[in-house]
Amino acid sequence: MAETLIKLKNINLTYNKNKANAFQALFDVNLEIEKNNFVIIFGPSGCGKSSLLNTISGLEKPDDGEVLVEDKNLYKMTESAKVRFHRKTIGMIFQSYNLIPTLSVLDNVVIPQIFTNYSKKQRETKALKLLDRFGIKEHANKIPTELSGGEQQRIGIARAIINSQPILLADEPVGNLDSKSANNVMKILSNLNRKEEKTIIMVSHNPDNIVWGDHIIYMKDGKIINQEFRDTSGEITKTDNKDSDEMSKLEVLFRNFQGLSREQIKMLITPMKAKILTRALLIEMDERQVKFLEDTVRQRILGTVDEEELYRRLDDSEERGGLDMDARTAKKVSQKIESFIAVAHSVSATKKIGSDKRTEIVLKYLLSQVDINIKFSQLNRLREAVKHRIINKIDREKFQNLLDIPERVGGVGFNKKTAKKISKKMDLILMIGYGMS
Numbered sequence: 001m002a003e004t005l006i007k008l009k010n011i012n013l014t015y016n017k018n019k020a021n022a023f024q025a026l027f028d029v030n031l032e033i034e035k036n037n038f039v040i041i042f043g044p045s046g047c048g049k050s051s052l053l054n055t056i057s058g059l060e061k062p063d064d065g066e067v068l069v070e071d072k073n074l075y076k077m078t079e080s081a082k083v084r085f086h087r088k089t090i091g092m093i094f095q096s097y098n099l100i101p102t103l104s105v106l107d108n109v110v111i112p113q114i115f116t117n118y119s120k121k122q123r124e125t126k127a128l129k130l131l132d133r134f135g136i137k138e139h140a141n142k143i144p145t146e147l148s149g150g151e152q153q154r155i156g157i158a159r160a161i162i163n164s165q166p167i168l169l170a171d172e173p174v175g176n177l178d179s180k181s182a183n184n185v186m187k188i189l190s191n192l193n194r195k196e197e198k199t200i201i202m203v204s205h206n207p208d209n210i211v212w213g214d215h216i217i218y219m220k221d222g223k224i225i226n227q228e229f230r231d232t233s234g235e236i237t238k239t240d241n242k243d244s245d246e247m248s249k250l251e252v253l254f255r256n257f258q259g260l261s262r263e264q265i266k267m268l269i270t271p272m273k274a275k276i277l278t279r280a281l282l283i284e285m286d287e288r289q290v291k292f293l294e295d296t297v298r299q300r301i302l303g304t305v306d307e308e309e310l311y312r313r314l315d316d317s318e319e320r321g322g323l324d325m326d327a328r329t330a331k332k333v334s335q336k337i338e339s340f341i342a343v344a345h346s347v348s349a350t351k352k353i354g355s356d357k358r359t360e361i362v363l364k365y366l367l368s369q370v371d372i373n374i375k376f377s378q379l380n381r382l383r384e385a386v387k388h389r390i391i392n393k394i395d396r397e398k399f400q401n402l403l404d405i406p407e408r409v410g411g412v413g414f415n416k417k418t419a420k421k422i423s424k425k426m427d428l429i430l431m432i433g434y435g436m437s
């Protein structure tokens with residue numbers, strides 16, 4: 001039975017309260033966090049993620065409501081009790097590392113131990129052990145800025161757990177890192193969560209990080225708008241997510257297509273497809289922008305908007321009827337949409353493209369979506385599975401299963417998470433591609 005570790009009850013938080021520039025950042029937030037979960041607080045910039053995290057850590061006193069950590073009311077403790085509690089229970093990791101530039105790597109890690117009873121030697125031994133574990137022991141006597149961003153963040157993690165704190169709070173810990181270093185840091189956090197049973201609460205605006213979590217909190221405009229719980233394979237076990245509603249609506253429609261004309265089907269499902277595809281891209285946008293993009297994607301699927309026009313609408317200023325995206329983002333997003341639509345198109349164009357060619361297109365796309373090394377033997381198995389899935393010779397379950405089971409028993413031998421991810425992408429392709437050409 002899962003144990004509740006942190007509980008927030010009716011939290012409101014207003015900055016500059018009772019002043020002209022008062023700003024309410026959190027609205028009636030209720031939340032329970034279970035022990036040993038990897039929690040991700042996700043949402044666009046400015047939605048209140050850091051405010052929520054700082055409320056949990058005891059740094060930002062809410063207007064009203066309660067924050068209970070291990071059943072202790074955080075904002076009813078005396079200041080000194082809170083400081084002690086903090087030192088023992090909560091470790092913090094920051095986007096900009098917050099290391100002391102004039103101290104050595106080793107001393108940065110040792111700092112939180114200063115108030116403990118350990119000897120200098122004991123503290124340093126403990127710190128070196130952590131540095132060793134995170135692969136930066138040889139840099140112990142350098143100053144932090146001599147290390148790469150990813151390495152500096154590993155110093156930050158070592159410092160955050162030096163007092164063996166059971167709870168780790170991280171505010172955009174990989175926000176400044178390239179994807180490889182980010183992945184390394186996420187792996188370390190994930191290990192701390194799984195092997196040492198630390199409860200991790202991490203803030204991120206980057207959808208790529210969601211896969212690491214088993215409790216995802218979606219925020220928008222100072223409110224929690226959705227929560228998801230996932231099992232170890234990434235399968236969502238509990239949610240009030242509207243996207244899955246949309247998916248299931250579409251599935252129901254698929255089953256009831258008989259009797260409708262091709263045109264009718266198209267008009268019915270294209271808006272849903274547009275919605276699903278837009279959400280799947282998970283771009284940071286406000287409601288107006290999401291609606292606009294959905295509409296544009298819908299027209300792109302139908303072909304009434306071409307590739308150039310799609311890019312123009314993303315890039316153009318609001319006055320000119322666009323989304324006013326940064327040019328590079330617009331390019332990236334439109335390319336994502338284009339490559340998706342192209343691959344979906346190829347699946348549906350059964351008569352125009354040969355079966356082998358189609359399989360290769362889909363295979364290439366799927367592999368571009370996951371970050372894995374794949375052996376030649378696995379590639380062949382995957383190719384076969386994709387081929388059969390496209391022509392519906394095998395269903396989604398069988399497909400995922402084939403990807404998951406070991407090579408020696410005839411499968412592709414991916415791990416569960418990858419199998420799941422690829423199978424979901426495959427489904428999305430088939431769904432968006434359905435009846436397209």
Ligand code: ADP
Nearest residue numbers: 015016023025044045046047048049050051052
């Ligand atoms: P996020 O971490 O999701 O980007 P924040 O929690 O930092 O969002 O901020 C939420 C909102 O509260 C933003 O509009 C931000 O400008 C405002 N805000 C954050 N900190 C302060 C502060 N100390 N004083 C006034 N407004 C603040």
Ligand code: MG
Nearest residue numbers: 049050051171
């Ligand atoms: Mg923030």
